[in-house]
Amino acid sequence: xxxxxxxxxxxxxxxxxxxxxxxxxxxxxxxxxxxxxxxxxxxxxxxxxxxxxxxxxxxxxxxxxxxxxxxxxxxxxxxxxxxxxxxxxxxxxxxxxxxxxxxxxxxxxxxxxxxxxxxxxxxxxxxxxxxxxxxxxxxxxxxxxxxxxxxxxxxxxxxxxxxxxxxxxxxxxxxxxxxxxxxxxxxxxxxxxxxxxxxxxxxxxxxxxxxxxxxxxxxxxxxxxxxxxxxxxxxxxxxxxxxxxxxxxxxxxxxxxxxxxxxxxxxxxxxxxxxxxxxxxxxxxxxxxxxxxxxxxxxxxxxxxxxxxxxxxxxxxxxxxxxxxxxxxxxxxxxxxxxxxxxxxxxxxxxxxxxxxxxxxxxxxxxxxxxxxxxxxxxxxxxxxxxxxxxxxxxxxxxxxxxxxxxxxxxxxxxxxxxxxxxxxxxxxxxxxxxxxxxxxxxxxxxxxxxxxxxxxxxxxxxxxxxxxxxxxxxxxxxx
Amino acid sequence: xxxxxxxxxxxxxxxxxxxxxxxxxxxxxxxxxxxxxxxxxxxxxxxxxxxxxxxxxxxxxxxxxxxxxxxxxxxxxxxxxxxxxxxxxxxxxxxxxxxxxxxxxxxxxxxxxxxxxxxxxxxxxxxxxxxxxxxxxxxxxxxxxxxxxxxxxxxxxxxxxxxxxxxxxxxxxxxxxxxxxxxxxxxxxxxxxxxxxxxxxxxxxxxxxxxxxxxxxxxxxxxxxxxxxxxxxxxxxxxxxxxxxxxxxxxxxxxxxxxxxxxxxxxxxxxxxxxxxxxxxxxxxxxxxxxxxxxxxxxxxxxxxxxxxxxxxxxxxxxxxxxxxxxxxxxxxxxxxxxxxxxxxxxxxxxxxxxxxxxxxxxxxxxxxxxxxxxxxxxxxxxxxxxxxxxxxxxxxxxxxx
Numbered sequence: 001x002x003x004x005x006x007x008x009x010x011x012x013x014x015x016x017x018x019x020x021x022x023x024x025x026x027x028x029x030x031x032x033x034x035x036x037x038x039x040x041x042x043x044x045x046x047x048x049x050x051x052x053x054x055x056x057x058x059x060x061x062x063x064x065x066x067x068x069x070x071x072x073x074x075x076x077x078x079x080x081x082x083x084x085x086x087x088x089x090x091x092x093x094x095x096x097x098x099x100x101x102x103x104x105x106x107x108x109x110x111x112x113x114x115x116x117x118x119x120x121x122x123x124x125x126x127x128x129x130x131x132x133x134x135x136x137x138x139x140x141x142x143x144x145x146x147x148x149x150x151x152x153x154x155x156x157x158x159x160x161x162x163x164x165x166x167x168x169x170x171x172x173x174x175x176x177x178x179x180x181x182x183x184x185x186x187x188x189x190x191x192x193x194x195x196x197x198x199x200x201x202x203x204x205x206x207x208x209x210x211x212x213x214x215x216x217x218x219x220x221x222x223x224x225x226x227x228x229x230x231x232x233x234x235x236x237x238x239x240x241x242x243x244x245x246x247x248x249x250x251x252x253x254x255x256x257x258x259x260x261x262x263x264x265x266x267x268x269x270x271x272x273x274x275x276x277x278x279x280x281x282x283x284x285x286x287x288x289x290x291x292x293x294x295x296x297x298x299x300x301x302x303x304x305x306x307x308x309x310x311x312x313x314x315x316x317x318x319x320x321x322x323x324x325x326x327x328x329x330x331x332x333x334x335x336x337x338x339x340x341x342x343x344x345x346x347x348x349x350x351x352x353x354x355x356x357x358x359x360x361x362x363x364x365x366x367x368x369x370x371x372x373x374x375x376x377x378x379x380x381x382x383x384x385x386x387x388x389x390x391x392x393x394x395x396x397x398x399x400x401x402x403x404x405x406x407x408x409x410x411x412x413x414x415x416x417x418x419x420x421x422x423x424x425x426x427x428x429x430x431x432x433x434x435x436x437x438x439x440x441x442x443x444x445x446x447x448x449x450x451x452x453x454x455x456x457x458x459x460x461x462x463x464x465x466x467x468x469x470x471x472x473x474x475x476x477x478x479x480x
Numbered sequence: 481x482x483x484x485x486x487x488x489x490x491x492x493x494x495x496x497x498x499x500x501x502x503x504x505x506x507x508x509x510x511x512x513x514x515x516x517x518x519x520x521x522x523x524x525x526x527x528x529x530x531x532x533x534x535x536x537x538x539x540x541x542x543x544x545x546x547x548x549x550x551x552x553x554x555x556x557x558x559x560x561x562x563x564x565x566x567x568x569x570x571x572x573x574x575x576x577x578x579x580x581x582x583x584x585x586x587x588x589x590x591x592x593x594x595x596x597x598x599x600x601x602x603x604x605x606x607x608x609x610x611x612x613x614x615x616x617x618x619x620x621x622x623x624x625x626x627x628x629x630x631x632x633x634x635x636x637x638x639x640x641x642x643x644x645x646x647x648x649x650x651x652x653x654x655x656x657x658x659x660x661x662x663x664x665x666x667x668x669x670x671x672x673x674x675x676x677x678x679x680x681x682x683x684x685x686x687x688x689x690x691x692x693x694x695x696x697x698x699x700x701x702x703x704x705x706x707x708x709x710x711x712x713x714x715x716x717x718x719x720x721x722x723x724x725x726x727x728x729x730x731x732x733x734x735x736x737x738x739x740x741x742x743x744x745x746x747x748x749x750x751x752x753x754x755x756x757x758x759x760x761x762x763x764x765x766x767x768x769x770x771x772x773x774x775x776x777x778x779x780x781x782x783x784x785x786x787x788x789x790x791x792x793x794x795x796x797x798x799x800x801x802x803x804x805x806x807x808x809x810x811x812x813x814x815x816x817x818x819x820x821x822x823x824x825x826x827x828x829x830x831x832x833x834x835x836x837x838x839x840x841x842x843x844x845x846x847x848x849x850x851x852x853x854x855x856x857x858x859x860x861x862x863x864x865x866x867x868x869x870x871x872x873x874x875x876x877x878x879x880x881x882x
Contacts, residue, residue, distance in 0.1 A: 043608030043640045054675040112831045113861050188669040
């Protein structure tokens with residue numbers, strides 16, 4: 001027994017060692033990639049791109065459900081985005097409030113009988129409305145189907161551009177975000193099939209007329225910890241995975257996709273829990289099976305601001321849901337594992353997600369159990385245990401600080417030095433008890449999935465303008 | 481009394497914890513100190529930079545006119561960088577008169593020459609930056625250096641040079657790009673190449689024609705698309721040659737450009753291209769027919785309404801809607817086609833153009849038994865159930881008329 005416990009403790013130690021070394025590698029790659037990206041930006045003139053005669057049109061797909069309060073501001077801001085060829089399609093997903101009426105009034109919508117070909121299955125469409133005040137705006141009014149994926153599919157059917165950009169109606173896009181996210185696409189439209197931007201935490205920021213007036217760090221600890229998580233996930237995880245063309249998630253809150261390919265894979269899967277992750281996995285599969293030379297890019301400077309949960313209950317629900325979503329995508333795609341046909345996705349990205357994302361809470365719990373057992377049996381080497389705890393703590397802190405440092409050296413959105421000081425402090429504080437709680441929520445997610453509990457539980461929001469009450473839930477923190 | 485190290489050692493594992501905690505605190509403090517110092521330095525740097533920029537702006541006129549000797553600022557790196565940034569920013573938004581003055585200043589002060597030198601000598605991202613700066617000067621003498629950038633090993637540098645040449649927007653730049661494409665083939669993605677060529681060939685599209693004849697298939701496709709974008713009446717007759725080219729891109733280019741040619745001649749060719757097997761050739765032909773807005777084009781646009789491709793139908797409908805004075809007879813013909821998709825496309829285009837009310841008014845003002853039927857069709861978007869006269873011979877008639 002003692003021998004087994006000793007072996008188990010060492011196994012857990014090596015698991016953490018590999019996990020942290022993987023993250024350290026990602027941190028180094030991310031630093032190099034960010035530096036290269038910043039240098040690249042110096043040679044890109046955005047006004048050249050805007051004036052380029054061959055800029056492909058982009059359709060923004062904005063699913064909206066019961067967002068009457070802020071939808072007009074959000075749509076107005078989207079119409080003002082800095083991009084030459086823009087179409088905005090708002091999908092009113094069976095709202096029971098006055099979402100449609102508000103838009104009708106604000107944008108002089110009139111019912112049109114435009115050609116709508118339901119190439120991708122979605123709930124029935126009640127009507128299509130074109131704006132008289134801005135013909136770039138189309139509103140698709142559809143029956144509710146209870147999922148964001150279904151709403152996006154309806155929008156995809158109505159989209160006329162070669163690229164679609166899915167945006168949450170309650171998120172705030174920076175004015176040049178679309179132009180910036182399209183830079184890799186414009187540079188190589190044949191290879192780049194999708195691109196994701198960075199999602200940042202809106203909580204705490206000062207907003208005026210739907211635009212960020214001043215970026216400030218949120219006040220609550222739980223929100224600040226999420227800021228650290230988002231920085232780690234995007235500025236380290238996504239940046240590094242994208243560098244190796246193994247990006248598995250383009251955030252549902254802000255991402256650009258080639259329309260024909262999204263249609264070719266059947267659009268978003270309405271039953272998917274993490275529809276963004278699911279779509280990207282299917283895009284990888286489709287392209288690899290076709291033997292296509294493709295890439296999915298991550299662009300760290302186009303920013304989409306989104307509100308994160310500010311109470312433990314909502315956060316727990318969100319994280320459980322993300323874990324369910326992860327399992328919901330990894331399980332159907334298990335046939336991609338270790339198959340030469342799927343290249344580095346099958347050999348690296350997916351095994352990493354299985355081992356260090358999906359199974360991490362299970363292994364952590366097992367680790368705790370073996371430590372307790374070993375202590376009970378008197379087989380625990382206390383120096384080893386302490387060293388292990390400190391090693392884990394120190395290493396994880398280094399990674400978190402690395403992400404804050406990268407933010408500080410590169411994009412520097414938090415201008416107030418007090419905000420940075422708080423961010424750094426939370427890099428040390430997030431490990432207890434937040435990390436343990438997070439582990440429990442993720443375990444709950446796995447358990448819920450295994451017993452077939454797929455109910456979507458709404459998250460409580462603060463309702464900062466223009467954030468609505470019923471936010472679509474995009475997962476950013478996988479690979480964190 | 482033992483040393484502090486002895487005390488540490490006696491603590492055993494607890495000492496390790498203590499050391500770790502001290503290390504972590506030290507790391508925290510160092511990091512914060514680094515961030516604080518960096519921020520302080522940046523604050524000072526930008527304040528200093530702003531102050532110097534303000535000082536330059538105050539003597540801007542004297543600087544640009546050469547009253548202040550160039551050596552006064554040229555020899556100081558930071559000063560030179562500021563002047564360069566300011567002059568390039570000003571140049572981008574200047575009117576033609578001011579542009580000429582600023583270009584003269586950049587030439588006289590040696591800034592253009594410096595940009596050329598840097599674009600030739602630097603490597604990697606420094607070369608990108610130099611190429612961009614050179615292109616921003618739009619000085620023709622920089623074209624050669626930009627063209628050399630096209631032959632760089634790094635794809636990013638090639639793209640920067642290509643975009644720069646596009647910004648030059650002159651036939652000389654186009655020639656450099658085309659010569660390079662002839663030599664190297666398609667070594668950059670097609671879209672930026674097309675963009676650069678469209679910008680630089682707009683003034684004289686003829687520069688494309690010799691390259692279209694001997695380029696390989698892939699390059700010809702790209703050049704065909706460019707030709708379609710930049711075609712002007714001056715190359716109308718040349719385009720006729722491509723109407724029966726084996727490459728669909730060239731046929732599409734011809735279709736797109738033919739709307740600049742004499743309408744009666746263009747309609748004949750476009751009507752043939754509107755029957756092409758490739759959908760985007762048909763689409764271009766229909767768009768061309770729509771842009772001509774010539775009465776003889778209407779029957780072929782009507783035929784386009786029955787096309788198997790949705791986009792072709794929509795474009796045909798948009799073309800038909802442009803015949804604003806003839807909307808009622810056209811609508812009657814659309815109904816007579818008995819094509820539900822075509823009818824839908826036409827009514828959609830009508831709604832998008834805001835002409836539906838006008839058509840209804842004209843139908844109501846008309847007489848005859850068909851009035852009610854037509855009104856019902858507009859309102860329900862469905863074809864009449866009874867045997868509305870089908871005009872199968874519309875196209876035959878149209879062909880004979882044209």
